[in-house]
Amino acid sequence: xxxxxxxxxxxxxxxxxxxxxxxxxxxxxxxxxxxxxxxxxxxxxxxxxxxxxxxxxxxxxxxxxxxxxxxxxxxxxxxxxxxxxxxxxxxxxxxxxxxxxxxxxxxxxxxxxxxxxxxxxxxxxxxxxxxxxxxxxxxxxxxxxxxxxxxxxxxxxxxxxxxxxxxxxxxxxxxxxxxxxxxxxxxxxxxxxxxxxxxxxxxxxxxxxxxxxxxxxxxxxxxxxxxxxxxxxxxxxxxxxxxxxxxxxxxxxxxxxxxxxxxxxxxxxxxxxxxxxxxxxxxxxxxxxxxxxxxxxxxxxxxxxxxxxxxxxxxxxxxxxxxxxxxxxxxxxxxxxxxxxxxxxxxxxxxxxxxxxxxxxxxxxxxxxxxxxxxxxxxxxxxxxxxxxxxxxxxxxxxxxxxxxxxxxxxxxxxxxxxxxxxxxxxxxxxxxxxxxxxxxxxxxxxxxxxxxxxxxxxxxxxxxxxxxxxxxxxxxxxxxxxxxxxxxxxxxxxxxxxxxxxxxxxxxxxxxxxxxxxxxxxx
Numbered sequence: 409x410x411x412x413x414x415x416x417x418x419x420x421x422x423x424x425x426x427x428x429x430x431x432x433x434x435x436x437x438x439x440x441x442x443x444x445x446x447x448x449x450x451x452x453x454x455x456x457x458x459x460x461x462x463x464x465x466x467x468x469x470x471x472x473x474x475x476x477x478x479x480x481x482x483x484x485x486x487x488x489x490x491x492x493x494x495x496x497x498x499x500x501x502x503x504x505x506x507x508x509x510x511x512x513x514x515x516x517x518x519x520x521x522x523x524x525x526x527x528x529x530x531x532x533x534x535x536x537x538x539x540x541x542x543x544x545x546x547x548x549x550x551x552x553x554x555x556x557x558x559x560x561x562x563x564x565x566x567x568x569x570x571x572x573x574x575x576x577x578x579x580x581x582x583x584x585x586x587x588x589x590x591x592x593x594x595x596x597x598x599x600x601x602x603x604x605x606x607x608x609x610x611x612x613x614x615x616x617x618x619x620x621x622x623x624x625x626x627x628x629x630x631x632x633x634x635x636x637x638x639x640x641x642x643x644x645x646x647x648x649x650x651x652x653x654x655x656x657x658x659x660x661x662x663x664x665x666x667x668x669x670x671x672x673x674x675x676x677x678x679x680x681x682x683x684x685x686x687x688x689x690x691x692x693x694x695x696x697x698x699x700x701x702x703x704x705x706x707x708x709x710x711x712x713x714x715x716x717x718x719x720x721x722x723x724x725x726x727x728x729x730x731x732x733x734x735x736x737x738x739x740x741x742x743x744x745x746x747x748x749x750x751x752x753x754x755x756x757x758x759x760x761x762x763x764x765x766x767x768x769x770x771x772x773x774x775x776x777x778x779x780x781x782x783x784x785x786x787x788x789x790x791x792x793x794x795x796x797x798x799x800x801x802x803x804x805x806x807x808x809x810x811x812x813x814x815x816x817x818x819x820x821x822x823x824x825x826x827x828x829x830x831x832x833x834x835x836x837x838x839x840x841x842x843x844x845x846x847x848x849x850x851x852x853x854x855x856x857x858x859x860x861x862x863x864x865x866x867x868x869x870x871x872x873x874x875x876x877x878x879x880x881x882x883x884x885x886x887x888x889x890x891x892x893x894x895x896x897x898x899x900x901x902x903x904x905x906x907x908x909x910x911x912x913x914x915x916x917x918x919x920x921x922x923x924x925x926x927x928x929x930x931x932x
Contacts, residue, residue: 440827440828440865440866441825441826441827441828441839441840441865441866441867441868442825442826442827442867442868442869442870443823443824443825443826443840443842443856443867443868443869443870444823444824444869444870444871444872445821445822445823445844445852445854445869445870445871445872445873446821446822446872446873447821447844447846447852447871447872447873447874448872448873448874449821449822449873450819450820450821450846451775451819451820451821451822452774452775452819452820453774453817453818453819453820454771454774454815454816454817454818454819454820454843454845455502455774455778455779455817456500456502456816456817457502457503457559457778457779457780458733458767458770458771458774458777458778458779458780459499459500459501459502459767459780459809459812459813459815459816460501460502460503460504460505460561460734460779460780460781460782461496461499461501461503461504461505461558461781461782461784461785461792462504462505462506462509462734462735462781462782462783462784462785463504463505463506463784463785463786464505464506464507464508464509464510464511464512464535464783464784464788465507465508465509465511465515465532465535465540465544466508466509466511466532466534466535466750466751466784466788467535467536467747467749467750467751467752467787467788468750468752468786468787468788468795469784469785469786469787469788469791470544470786471543471544472787472795473492473785473786473787473788473793473795474488474489474492474544474552474785474786475487475488475489475543475544475548476488476489477543481798482797482798485555486548486551486555487543487544487548488551488552488555489795489800491800492786492793492795492800493552493555493556495792495793495800495802495806496556496785496792496793497555497556497557498810499792499806499809499810499813500813500816501556501558502558502559502816503558503559503560503561503606503779503781504552504553504556504558504559504560504561504785505561505563505606505608505734505781506549506560506561506562506563507549507563508534508563508611509534509563509611509735509783510534510535510611510612510616510617511532511534511535512563512564512565512608512611512617513565513566513567513568513569513610513611513616513617513618514530514532514533514534514565514567514568515565516565516569516573517545517546517565517573517577517580518573519542519545520542520544520545520546520547520548521545521546521547521580521592521596522596524543527541527542527543527545528542529541529542530542534616534749535749535750535751536747536748536749536750537749538749546577546580546581547596547597547598550581550598550602559603559605559606560602560604560605560606561606561607561608561734561779561781562577562581562604562606562607562608563608563610563611564577564607564608564609564610564632564636565610566609566610566611566613566617566618566628566629566632566649567610567611567613567616567617567618568618571631571632571635572635574609574632574635574636575635575636575637576589578604578607578636578637578639578644579637579639580592580593581593581601581602581604582601582602582603582604582639582640582642583601583639583640584600584601584639584640585639585640601639601640601642603642604642604644605642605643605644605645606645606647606779607636607644607645607646607647608647608649608674608734609629609632609633609636609646609647609648609649609670610625610628610629610632610648610649611649611674612649612652612676613625613628613649614649614651614655614658617649622657622658622661622662623661623665625649625662626661626662626664626665626666627665627666629648629649629662629666629669629670630665630666630669633646633648633666633669633670634669645671645672646669646670646671646672647670647671647672647673647674647732647734647779648662648666648670648672648673648674649662649673649674650662650673650674650675650676650716650731650732651675651676652675652676652677652678652735653676653677653712654711654712654715656715656716656719659673659675659716659719659720660719660722660723663719663720663723663724663729664723667723667724667729670729671728671729671730672729672730672731672732672778672779673720673729673730673731673732674731674732674733674734674735675712675713675716675731675732675733675734676733676734676735676736677708677709677712677733677735677736678735678736678737678738678739678783679702679705679706679708679709679736679737679738679739679762679766680705680738680739681698681701681702681705681738681740682698682701683701683705687741688739688740688741689701689702689740689741690740690741691738691740691741691743691753691754691755691756691759691893692743692754692756692891692893693891694758694890694891695890695891696832696861696862696890697832697833698758698891699758699861699890699891699924700830700832700833700835700837700861701833702738702758702759702762703758703761703762703765703837703859704835704837706738706762706765706766707765707769707837707838709733709736709766709769709770710769710772710773713731713733713769713770713773713776713777714773716731717731717773717776717777720776727775727776730776730777730778730779731773731776731777731778732777732778732779732780733770733777733779733780733781734779734780734781735781735783736766736780736781736782736783737759737762737763737766737782737783737784737789737790738758738759738762738789738790739751739753739783739789739790740753741753750787750788751788751789752787752788753789753790754893755790755791755794755803755804755805755893755894756804756887756890756891756892756893756902757804757885757886757887757889757890757891757892757893757902757924758890758891758924759790759803759804759805760803760804760805760807760808760885760902760926761808761857761859761924761926762790763782763790763805763808763809764808764811764812764841764855764857764926765841765857765859767808767812767815767843767855768841768842768843768855768857771815771820771843771845772820772843774820782805782809790805791803791805792805792806792809793806794894794896796896799896801894801895801896801899802894802899802903803893803894804885804887804892804893804894804902807885807902807903807904808885808926810904811855811883811885811904811926811927811928812843812855812928814845814847814853814855814928814930815843815845815853815855818845818846818847818848818853819845819846819847820843820844820845821844821845821846821852823842823843823844825838825840825841825842827839827840828840828865830859830860830861830863832861837859838859839858839859839860839863839865840856840857840858840859840865840867841856841857841859842854842855842856842857843855850874850932851930851931851932852871852874852930852931852932853928853929853930853931854869854928854929854931855926855927855928856919856921856926856927856929857925857926857927858921858922858923858924858925858926859924860923860924861890861923861924862923863923864920864921864922864923865920865921865923866918866919866920866921867918867919867920867921868916868917868918868919869916869917869918869919870915870916871915871916871917871931872915874915875915876912876914876915876917876931876932877932878912878931878932879910879912879917879929879930879931879932880929880930881928881929881930882906882907882908882910882927882928882929882930883904883905883906883907883927883928883929884904884905884906884907884922884925884926884927885902885903885904885905885925885926885927886902886922886923886924886925886926887901887902887924890924907927907928907929909921910929917929917931
């Protein structure tokens with residue numbers, strides 16, 4: 409090759425490649441997706457209560473979904489269907505929020521005690537104008553928590569109730585001594601007081617819970633919290649009603665004026681695939697555009713949690729007050745032909761990945777986020793379970809929650825991620841999301857999501873701070889289409905399988921993830 413030939417751009421490029429190869433030997437391409445775990449630097453505990461559930465008197469979420477009545481032909485225990493209870497127990501549910509939601513602020517607890525035949529019938533004005541016969545009240549709900557081995561989270565009526573009504577409910581449920589209310593509980597079949605830690609003081613008090621302004625609600629909260637008493641060793645964990653999305657002024661006003669009297673303040677965020685509440689988008693039979701936009705909208709949770717937390721840091725730098733993300737999930741248009749007030753939708757692999765990425769965000773912020781509740785448990789919005797008469801199926805989101813039980817009360821591990829973008833329609837999101845934690849035995853668990861709709865991804869994981877001996881017990885959830893759902897005709901279309909497409913060399917783990925998938929793996 410002559411010097412003159414190097415004036416040709418093509419020949420000059422060939423010369424440079426040959427020159428580099430001659431100096432450095434074979435070229436190795438750096439992995440496009442890399443993660444580093446510092447296994448010896450645990451941060452804070454990921455509270456199991458981040459994985460809470462939510463069951464509102466809405467559509468068939470309670471009646472038909474959980475409760476069928478003691479005389480039903482569907483196998484049940486004390487009125488609650490056995491198949492649903494057994495499936496939910498597998499998720500190790502830490503807490504269950506009830507009776508709402510918007511329904512909580514029109515619910516009067518005395519309607520739901522005593523003989524079934526004596527209970528009044530009310531109108532559920534928020535959700536479909538249906539008749540509420542109060543078959544499931546305090547005693548029934550507490551029996552459900554016993555069957556599920558979970559903690560109750562009670563939402564008290566502030567919107568249409570009174571301070572005395574809430575105070576009486578607390579006494580009725582938690583006082584072990586002799587009083588008129590405690591004796592009434594005994595007459596209704598419960599001798600020993602229940603332990604009820606979590607109490608929400610109102611729900612969405614800025615909207616369906618009373619259309620209040622922040623200053624007014626802060627004062628009202630202080631009044632209600634004053635009369636929410638600790639009885640018989642039961643210490644209440646009081647949760648103030650926070651705002652949704654990006655209304656940061658509400659958070660600042662309420663925390664500033666009432667923070668000393670609360671244990672947590674809530675944040676609600678629903679993923680609307682289109683970003684338009686009037687036309688949210690379908691829950692099935694959609695293409696990549698709606699898949700991508702749903703994921704992108706779901707990732708906004710990180711911004712909202714970060715900014716609300718930053719405001720709370722100004723008044724609570726020690727993070728005594730938790731951020732309770734007690735309503736979250738994807739909200740789509742109702743299924744065609746269904747009652748629009750029942751919020752019935754399908755649940756796809758997209759929704760499962762919205763769940764996994766949201767849980768990654770909440771885990772990342774678990775120094776401030778210590779309780780959360782997906783909406784909702786059965787048949788409503790992003791449900792774990794769907795029922796139809798005697799039939800039941802587990803949704804893709806159910807399987808994500810099953811995968812993530814490994815993070816319950818484990819220690820969050822620092823995780824540095826460098827990832828390719830997933831781009832569509834002029835927008836981009838990270839293609840990889842993950843959580844790493846260490847349990848009491850010292851084992852590290854890793855959950856990793858590949859969000860890309862069509863491209864498999866290889867992820868190179870460098871594990872620091874531990875001598876890795878094995879990796880295994882891997883499971884994967886993926887699907888053949890972005891809108892794949894489970895149906896009663898095909899209940900296992902989106903279901904977990906074993907994951908072994910990885911290699912371990914020393915402390916480096918190479919994961920090969922199919923498109924639109926989430927995996928869990930144990931490292932020891």
